[in-house]
Amino acid sequence: MSSVPVRYPSGVASRPADHLYGNFPRPDPSQVWQFFDDFNGFTISAAGVTGWHLDEVNTGTGPTMLDEFGGVVQFEADTAQGDNYHYQLAINTTPFEPVKLIAGKKAWLSTCFSIEDADQNSVFIGAHITADDILGTEPTDQFGVRALLGVLTCIAGKTASTEVVGTLVAAMTDSVRYAIYMYYDGKDTVRCQAYTVVSDVYTLVGSASLDVTSSTAGDLLPDTEMTIAFAHEANDTGTDKFQLDWIHISRER
Numbered sequence: 001m002s003s004v005p006v007r008y009p010s011g012v013a014s015r016p017a018d019h020l021y022g023n024f025p026r027p028d029p030s031q032v033w034q035f036f037d038d039f040n041g042f043t044i045s046a047a048g049v050t051g052w053h054l055d056e057v058n059t060g061t062g063p064t065m066l067d068e069f070g071g072v073v074q075f076e077a078d079t080a081q082g083d084n085y086h087y088q089l090a091i092n093t094t095p096f097e098p099v100k101l102i103a104g105k106k107a108w109l110s111t112c113f114s115i116e117d118a119d120q121n122s123v124f125i126g127a128h129i130t131a132d133d134i135l136g137t138e139p140t141d142q143f144g145v146r147a148l149l150g151v152l153t154c155i156a157g158k159t160a161s162t163e164v165v166g167t168l169v170a171a172m173t174d175s176v177r178y179a180i181y182m183y184y185d186g187k188d189t190v191r192c193q194a195y196t197v198v199s200d201v202y203t204l205v206g207s208a209s210l211d212v213t214s215s216t217a218g219d220l221l222p223d224t225e226m227t228i229a230f231a232h233e234a235n236d237t238g239t240d241k242f243q244l245d246w247i248h249i250s251r252e253r
Contacts, residue, residue, distance in 0.1 A: 034250035035089075035098065035228055040071035045090040053090035055132045058083045066243065074243045077121075077234040084135060084233035097225035099127040101143060101156075103218030105252040107184040111145055111230075112197065112245035118172035119150030120236040125180075126155075127226035127249060135233045141222035145180045147172060149235060154182055154192035156210050158223045166208025168194035177245065178205075184221070186252070188213035 011025020021028045042063040043051035060083065062075035077083040088095040101107050111125045122135050126144015131137065142163070143156045150172045157163025172178065177197040184190045190210040195202040212220040228249060232242045 030253065032250050032252055033098075034248065036246070036248045038071045038246045039065075039073040039244060041065065042073050045092055047092045050089070050091050052087040053093055053095060054085060054087055056083075056085035057133075060085050061239075070245060072243050072245050074241055075232060076239050076241055077232055079237060079239055081234060081236060084133070084231065086133060086135070086231035087229060088130065089228040095130045095227045095229075097130060097227045099143070099226040099228060099249055099251070100224070101184060101218070101221045101251065103216070103221070104186050106186040107143075107251040108249070109144060109182040110180060110246070110248045112177060112179040114175055114177045114241075114243045115147060115172065115232075116175050116240040116242070117236070118147065118174050120234070121147070121240050121242070122149060122233045122235060123147040123231065123242060125230040125244070125247060127222070127228055129222075129224060130227050133231075134229070135231050141224050141226055143182075143222050143226065145182075152178065152180075152194060152206070154180065154190070154208055154210065156184075156190050156212055156221055158221065162214075162220055164190070164210040164212055164220055166192055166210050168192060168206035168208055175241075177243070179245075184212070184218075187217050 014027040015021040045051035045053040058078035060077045064074045066072040066074050115121050124146050128139040128142035131139045138160050141158050146153050146155055152169035152172050153165050153167050155165050179195045179197050181193045190212055192208045194206040196205050212218055214220055
């Protein structure tokens with residue numbers, strides 16, 4: 001049976017009636033902060049330009065915009081083991097850090113990507129403190145998705161010794177698109193889900209729950225501002241394709 005949209009001709013408000021935005025006919029966009037890049041293009045940071053700043057070991061290939069639905073950007077590391085690239089949100093060559101998680105405020109992260117040879121590559125997508133080589137030297141504060149030699153995990157932490165990690169997929173499939181969703185409830189828990197995306201069909205293949213409270217709510221979360229970033233490192237001979245569909249991060253104000 002086909003469905004029809006629910007229509008609210010007068011709009012839908014998300015503020016109380018006595019709030020000055022209580023009669024605004026849309027949900028108040030200022031209630032959450034969010035970043036979303038759907039990669040319908042790829043902006044390189046430059047003087048006066050906010051975009052993606054690159055650090056790399058040897059020169060890979062990309063960014064290359066793929067001719068497919070939804071906006072997808074493709075990269076390849078160079079040809080030797082250990083070759084890598086790392087993009088951070090920046091103005092010119094200076095990354096900035098718009099993400100901060102705190103107890104009492106819900107937060108969300110999602111991304112969608114694929115790796116050509118999953119068990120021979122490492123990937124990170126999400127938020128972390130400014131760093132030039134996060135796959136070589138793990139940053140203290142991070143919140144995101146890590147694929148390490150075919151093992152897909154979600155991570156949250158402020159130190160390497162106390163970070164919380166949940167395994168989503170023990171053996172990733174080569175060249176298959178994975179969509180990952182993370183949700184912090186504002187209290188003690190980060191929930192994570194992984195889906196494969198094949199012919200526009202999403203199939204749940206893994207889930208995890210991260211306990212980010214030791215003594216007080218959320219005290220294991222990253223506790224400082226973080227940039228938005230993604231990185232890929234080759235662990236064999238390089239040139240494997242990494243494709244990125246989107247990155248979304250949001251938090252209640």
